[in-house]
Amino acid sequence: MYLQDWIQRWLIAALTGLLIIAGCGAGFLWNDEHRVQEEESRHVINRVRLQVSGIMRYLERYGQKVANTAEVQEAIKSMAKEQGLNLLYTGLDGRVMFNTAPGDGIQQLDLRTDLHYDLYHAKRDQNYYRIAFPVVDEATQVQVGHAVFTLQARDVLGPRTNVILYSLLAVMAFILMVLCLLLFLLRKKLRRDIIQPACQLKDYSEAILKGNYEQGTAYHRMDEMGEVHIMFEQMRLEIQHLSRRRDEQDQAQKELISNISHELKTPLATLKAYIEAIREGVCPDMDSVMEYAEVMHNNTEKMSRLTEDLLLHALRELGQISVTLKERYSKKLLQSILQPIAHYVSTTGVQFIGPEEIPDVLIHVDGHRLEQVIANLIANALKHTSPGDTIRVNTELARGQLTITIADTGRGILPQDMPFVFDRYFKGKADTDSEAEGSGLGLSICKYIIEAHRGTISFNSVQGQGTTFYCSIPL
Structure with missing residues (x-):
């Protein structure tokens, strides 16, 4: 009823x-x-x-x-x-x-x-x-x-x-009138303070159900129904925010697919052109063949990074990025990760400075995932540095944690981009005329992996002076 x-x-x-x-x-x-x-x-x-x-x-x-x-x-x-x-x-x-x-x-x-x-x-x-x-x-x-x-x-x-009789009758009539008045006032108050606000909530709920998240509540009294309306308004704003985020993510996913398709198309076309050139005998000597092979190798590495980021993003969306923590000694693990990366960075004309001494402590870590994080952060640094700049990697122990620091002397991050660095699909506003490279997934995946290690990741950056990332993993 x-x-x-x-x-x-x-x-x-x-x-x-x-x-x-x-x-x-x-x-x-x-x-x-x-x-x-x-x-x-x-x-x-x-x-x-x-x-x-x-x-x-x-x-x-x-x-x-x-x-x-x-x-x-x-x-x-x-x-x-x-x-x-x-x-x-x-x-x-x-x-x-x-x-x-x-x-x-x-x-x-x-x-x-x-x-x-x-x-x-x-x-x-x-x-x-x-x-x-x-x-x-x-x-x-x-x-x-x-x-x-x-x-x-x-x-x-x-x-x-x-x-006495008339007085009693008058008193009874007065009491009856007062009780009737109180009943009608109670009915009016119930209609005004309960029924009408409930009907308003029903209308607002129907609007939200139809996808209209802009219509807010108009109840301004501070009582029990006022608290219900406040919570309803907070729920509406949260749903509105989530709806916008969902629309933004849908749009970002479409742009991601479009960008990756475009970025895969270019190296594939390059590979195809160089392979056809080698098959047709354009290369006069072995040095030319090796030069062509190096170009093909670089384009293959780029496609590999793109497909790896896309795969990790898909696994993260499904909640299936596996992080298997094992007890590992940090020194041997980090040396095996940094050695090939240092060689690769040196070939780009950027100076690589590794840690002077790596602490040899026992940590719970997934070596493969940690390698992905470090490689992604260094690859990200390479995008914002030029030949002659420096990338420095350092390690230190502090407050029961092993902190890996990756610093570069590149262009830095724009101040307006800093709050969104770890958001999915965010690629930042390039400070040059060239279009920003990458899928916008790398730092989001790094944050997910480090937090799966029960650690933290943070950064600071000064535009024109460089950026420093800090990855902390508990001992």
């Missing part, structure tokens, strides 16, 4: 419950008031008896003379007027013998229905009561008639206010 529907049903149920409680309370108050009125009526009868006691004593003394004696009638009228009531006096048969209100025209009463001895049955309307009392002769103690008094309600009950 949706939260909005649940809140609507819950609100209806709560209002129904409040109305039932209010109805029950009003019923209890009305019942209590009715009970109080009945209890009061028993006490008020005594007050009525006191009010008419003088007339009743007079009737008990002169009741048999009322019908025929004018003096008795005048006395009774005077007393009735003084008490503010009307008297209707009947015999035992119900025949009216005297009436202080002659305009009524009543001659006979039905003794079964017209005589009432309690307030509940004596009430005629909202303002008058008709109450009957038996008249007993004072001398014989025998009932001689009935005295029916008509009194105003205010004289019977006295001034009476329902302050």
Whole structure:
């Protein structure tokens, strides 16, 4: 069930419950008031008896003379007027013998229905009561008639206010209104702070699902939903960043394939041309053949490096670059790696300076992968040096690590390129008019291999003065 529907049903149920409680309370108050009125009526009868006691004593003394004696009638009228009531006096048969209100025209009463001895049955309307009392002769103690008094309600009950009842009803109505107001405020707050923000998140999620990562959230209150929106916004920005990185990588991979295809095409064309020249007998002597063979060898080395970088990149993407660590002594291992590299660097016209002394310590290392790292860093240095420059390799022990330093005196790295040196496909902006060589994978692969050795790789560079790389491997 949706939260909005649940809140609507819950609100209806709560209002129904409040109305039932209010109805029950009003019923209890009305019942209590009715009970109080009945209890009061028993006490008020005594007050009525006191009010008419003088007339009743007079009737008990002169009741048999009322019908025929004018003096008795005048006395009774005077007393009735003084008490503010009307008297209707009947015999035992119900025949009216005297009436202080002659305009009524009543001659006979039905003794079964017209005589009432309690307030509940004596009430005629909202303002008058008709109450009957038996008249007993004072001398014989025998009932001689009935005295029916008509009194105003205010004289019977006295001034009476329902302050308590009205106050309780007012309090109950006020509490009911407050509770209803609170319920509606709660409903409004739930809609504003929970339902609407949740619907906004739903819309934003649909936008992200459709690939629209630019639409941000617009919730600005700092509460629980605000924290959810903040986390959602961070997630959106992260997805947007990852999407851009993915697009950039896809584009870089396409460019990589295009560049490698182009860079492989050139040495292949050169190899084909020199091979055809040798086959056609263009070379007049062995020196020319060896010169051609050297050119073919250089182009073969270039293609080999390109295919090796591409293979390592593919293996890294698949998580299958195998780094098998074994205990090796550093001196013998590094000598076997640096000796052929030094010879190759010397043939390029760049001066190579090896380490004066290699520490002979035990390290966990994959010799083949470490050779790839050192060869790649030196090959990278050769791209940025010219004949007459120097490449220096040094080794030292510090803080439980063997650090291999490869420094050159070449052109250095541009400052704007430094943050991205170890990123895949990054080739840097060449500071010359010639296009930068390479696939942009070498340093990324070096970083991966060194970190697989639980080591670190870093560099510093000054434009125009050279670059130094530091590879540290734990002992």
